[in-house]
């Protein structure tokens with residue numbers, strides 16, 4: 001029996017997403033250096049529409065991280081009243097721009113814009129978010145694909161924590177295209193038995209209590225407490241929820257996950273914190289995808305030139 005499976009009740013190991021993200025970024029920086037020796041610098045187009053404060057923070061961090069690993073970033077910021085046609089025209093230009101290896105459209109978009117229309121307009125080879133249906137389909141079929149950044153980051157954390165995942169029962173709570181569904185595909189690829197639990201599932205807590213690996217991605221602060229968890233489970237908390245609090249008469253906001261950490265950490269073997277868990281991995285994996293996209297586009301262009 002491994003340490004992670006033992007029924008002891010010592011405090012849960014904290015899975016350090018920040019430290020793991022630094023390792024991913026160091027690998028990406030090395031890959032960027034190698035590509036530079038072939039005369040190629042990856043370029044990431046970052047598109048932000050509107051003034052959502054959280055999106056502004058994420059975009060700023062993406063641009064900063066791109067810079068630290070040697071990826072050129074090109075920012076495209078617009079007021080919230082940008083029309084869908086204008087956004088699609090920009091995507092069309094970026095698709096055809098040889099300096100751009102990856103296109104990232106920060107979500108959510110303003111309500112008047114159809115997110116799917118925008119995502120599907122990005123050429124799959126530059127879809128560094130891995131949201132295009134061609135990448136999503138390729139992922140489910142085990143074909144080469146750009147993989148959504150958050151699930152990719154979760155898998156890296158899981159492999160570093162547990163090693164081989166074969167035979168483990170993994171439960172994913174949440175069925176979004178961005179996290180839940182690709183997460184299920186990746187866990188399946190890693191030989192887990194996978195269950196997807198969602199808002200219409202019956203006996204959700206009972207199913208979750210069977211999970212060796214729990215991935216919580218519901219967007220509901222602290223919803224998953226110890227009564228949903230199996231002793232010794234490894235828990236990945238994808239939730240990033242800002243809650244309002246009044247403390248000593250002072251009003252403030254606090255970032256919490258979907259897991260109630262105070263109750264969970266006495267029971268489980270390992271747990272990602274919020275902040276400092278999955279979030280930094282999302283950005284590091286975006287850099288990884290941008291490197292992969294640049295390398296693939298370069299190799300494709302080189303083999304076409306040879307033909």
Ligand SMILES: Nc1nc2c(c(=O)[nH]1)N[C@@H](CN(C=O)c1ccc(C(=O)N[C@@H](CCC(=O)O)C(=O)O)cc1)CN2
Nearest residue numbers: 058105106107108129149275276277278279280282283
């Ligand atoms: N086009 C995309 N849009 C969105 C994605 C995405 O992957 N692609 N995911 C989320 C937001 N997101 C990235 O864009 C993201 C969220 C959180 C973090 C992060 O580092 N969080 C920190 C806390 C930061 C804070 O104080 O707010 C942490 O958890 O430690 C990074 C990226 C939705 N949109």
Ligand SMILES: [Mg+2]
Nearest residue numbers: 111113114115
């Ligand atoms: Mg919309």
